[in-house]
Structure formats: structure tokens, C-alpha cells
Amino acid sequence: MTDIALPESLGYSYDQARERLHKALQDAGRPINGAALLAVSKTKPASMIRQAWQLGQREFGENYLQEALDKQAELSDLEDIVWHFIGPLQSNKTRPVAEHFCWVHSIDRLKIAQRLSEQRPEHLSPLNVCLQVNISHEASKSGVMPEEVKALAQAVATLPKLRLRGLMAIPAPADGLVAQRKPFSALHQLLVELQSELPEAPLDTLSMGMSDDLEAAILEGATLVRLGTAIFGARGGV
Ligand SMILES: *Cc1c(COP(=O)(O)O)cnc(C)c1O
Numbered sequence: 001m002t003d004i005a006l007p008e009s010l011g012y013s014y015d016q017a018r019e020r021l022h023k024a025l026q027d028a029g030r031p032i033n034g035a036a037l038l039a040v041s042k043t044k045p046a047s048m049i050r051q052a053w054q055l056g057q058r059e060f061g062e063n064y065l066q067e068a069l070d071k072q073a074e075l076s077d078l079e080d081i082v083w084h085f086i087g088p089l090q091s092n093k094t095r096p097v098a099e100h101f102c103w104v105h106s107i108d109r110l111k112i113a114q115r116l117s118e119q120r121p122e123h124l125s126p127l128n129v130c131l132q133v134n135i136s137h138e139a140s141k142s143g144v145m146p147e148e149v150k151a152l153a154q155a156v157a158t159l160p161k162l163r164l165r166g167l168m169a170i171p172a173p174a175d176g177l178v179a180q181r182k183p184f185s186a187l188h189q190l191l192v193e194l195q196s197e198l199p200e201a202p203l204d205t206l207s208m209g210m211s212d213d214l215e216a217a218i219l220e221g222a223t224l225v226r227l228g229t230a231i232f233g234a235r236g237g238v
Contacts, residue, residue: 170210
């Protein structure tokens with residue numbers, strides 16, 4: 001005799017994730033529409049993306065190019081879906097990204113940005129991009145070092161088929177709200193500096209916060225949180 005909502009249907013976890021975001025915004029004293037939800041669907045089947053779309057979700061994030069292209073083909077009837085590429089990007093894989101995505105969050109060097117701009121089809125609006133910052137200075141992690149963000153941003157802002165929207169980071173895991181907030185605060189500060197440096201650029205996006213640190217990111221001004229596990233459940237180990 002149980003009437004507990006089972007997570008088999010996405011409805012429950014999706015509502016929970018949205019409520020969690022709304023509560024975090026309220027607790028931070030921010031407007032309820034102050035941050036958007038990016039559903040990170042890597043490793044999850046197209047059928048789950050379709051289910052989330054039916055629940056009203058429109059923005060989806062993918063990490064692996066071939067997997068993403070396969071799912072996009074399967075979901076091509078969902079005309080208003082917005083695809084974000086959030087994974088590491090090699091320079092020989094930029095063309096399909098330029099052709100099939102609306103956003104790229106993981107720009108960390110000029111060469112990638114130049115190729116995306118050159119390869120963005122004429123009939124599409126400019127590709128929205130965020131610079132990925134290695135905000136915790138981790139040796140083996142992708143992302144431009146904080147000291148180099150300004151120079152990269154200045155160069156990217158001149159590329160005709162890109163629109164520089166902001167910054168993204170995946171901080172080193174930390175325990176507790178105080179420790180989690182520090183790198184997010186640093187990323188926000190970097191964005192503020194870029195905004196005064198590049199007043200013409202549409203720098204309105206702080207892509208930060210995942211399932212484990214959403215609240216800290218919202219407290220520090222995140223405008224786009226990237227939730228995978230909290231919406232779709234744990235990802236398989238293999
Ligand atoms: C996988 C991934 C996420 C989502 O992580 P969860 O912890 O499952 O919410 C967010 N951002 C990036 C860049 C990712 O690769």
C-alpha cells in the first residue's frame with residue numbers, strides 16, 4: 001500500500017528540481033525567474049529528453065558530440081528545443097557544434113572560438129558562447145586560467161558569428177556552503193570585471209551550479225544552473 005511517487009516518471013524529479021531552484025532563488029532574495037534551468041541529459045536516452053520537453057523544459061545540455069547529434073536527429077520534431085554544448089571541445093570537432101547547437105559553454109582557447117565563428121552557418125544567428133574558467137586552478141582541468149580570461153574575452157568578442165554571453169565553471173568539489181560559494185563568488189567577480197572592460201558585449205550569463213552545489217551558485221548570482229542527476233537520476237558507471 002504505497003502511494004509514494006516513483007522516480008520512473010520524470011515528472012517527480014523534474015518538479016523537485018524546479019522547486020529546489022525556486023527555493024534557492026527565494027532564499028537568496030532573488031526573483032523567481034532570476035536563473036534558468038539547463039537540463040544536462042548526457043548519457044540519458046532521447047525518450048527522457050522528450051519527457052522533460054513535455055513537462056515544459058526547453059534548454060538541454062550535452063557533453064559528447066556524437067551522442068548529442070544522434071539524439072538531436074531523433075528529436076528533430078521538437079522545433080523549439082535549445083541545445084547547449086557543455087563538454088570539452090576538440091578543434092577538429094567544431095563544425096558539427098557550430099551547425100547544430102545554440103550555445104557552447106566550454107570555450108577555453110581562441111582557436112576553438114575562431115573555428116566556431118568561421119563555421120557557423122550564415123543563416124543561423126550567432127552562436128552564444130561562454131568562456132570556461134578553471135576557477136579552482138586545478139592542474140589537469142580544462143578551462144582558461146582566471147588571469148587569462150580578460151585577453152581571451154577581448155579576442156572572442158571580436159568574432160562576428162559568436163555572441164559572448166558570459167562565463168562557466170566547474171569548481172573543485174567542496175563540502176559545505178561556505179567553501180562552495182568561494183569559487184562562484186570569484187567567477188561572478190570576473191564577470192563584473194569583463195562587463196566593465198567590454199561594455200558592448202552581451203555579458204549576462206553565469207553558467208554555474210550543478211546538482212551538488214546549486215544553492216551556493218544561486219547565492220553567488222548564477223543565471224543558468226546545469227542540473228543532470230537531480231533531474232534524470234544517477235548516470236551509469238560504464
Ligand atoms: C555532467 C555535467 C553537469 C551536470 O552534473 P550533475 O552533477 O549531474 O548535475 C553540469 N555541467 C557539466 C559541464 C557537466 O559535464
